[in-house]
Amino acid sequence: MIKAVLFDLDGTLLDRDASLIQLIKDQYNRFPEALHHISRDTYMKRFIELDAKGYVWKDKVYSELISEFDIKDLSVNHLLQDYLNHFQHHCIGFDNLHTTLKSLKNREMKLGIISNGRCQFQMDNIRGLGIEQLFDTILISECEDLRKPDPEIFERALMRLGVSAEEAVFVGDHPVNDVRAANGVGMKTVWKKDVHWKSAEADVVIEDLEEILKIVG
Known part of the structure; x- marks a missing residue:
């Protein structure tokens, strides 16, 4: 029994896939000056690739994104803390x-x-x-x-x-x-x-x- x-x-x-997409869109829109030189779809696609279904922690993901896209004025810690603070509001x-x-x-x-x-x-x-x-x-x-x-x-x-x-x-x-x-x-x-x-x-x-x-x- x-x-x-x-x-x-x-x-x-x-x-998690749907939740992550909503979080990335929200984050992209929250930091227009730092991120809008990259298209939203490009940023989202690369994030998902680097994330590897959640098996890569986000400090490494953000470090690579900052390097690849030459992101200014946003540190790894800033983006990571934003992720930690906001993901819960996009849980599906x-x-x-x-x-x-x-x-x-x-x-x-x-x-x-x-x-x-x-x-x-x-x-x-x-x-x-x-x-x-x-x-x-x-x-x-x-x-x-x-x-x-x-x-x-x-x-x-x-x-x-x-x-x-x-x-x-x-x-x-x-x-x-x-x-x-x-x-x-x-x-x-x-x-x-x-x-x-x-x-x-x-x-x-x-x-x-x-x-x-x-x-x-």
Whole structure:
């Protein structure tokens, strides 16, 4: 019997691609004197390339952008702090995010998040989605001093929820950090399809979060 559902954040609950585009557009418009010698599309395209789906931290992204586009009067720290302050205001959830989570809670499912990332930034984004109060536990790699795919971070989440691996489902978009890692500790796994990855060895594949309701039903 399934008693708990755990989720990855970026690419699973948070539509990071759409959120990032909104943040970049907003940032571009906030600094017209420094950035408007570059076309918005060029700035956005290069940012997304350098960002590498979030696996490159933004200090390196901004350092490269400043160098490539000869950006004046804006330092790496200035742009990085702007990113940290404003991303939370552009967080876009995937379709049926809130209805799915609320339906799971109504079924008395325990809910958790396991996310790689920086503590304050990821918590701000969870709050930006308006979902923090729906979760029984939230583990962020920097706070835990552990990163997926380390099995210990999954085991720690299960312990905090008071369930066994066999009683839990993990939902994520990354074939290794999410699916393979959760499988490795004995959890059932759901791969939320992502255009950045071709496939994953999950128990179930979904395209919409709402499909989880049938899986745990």
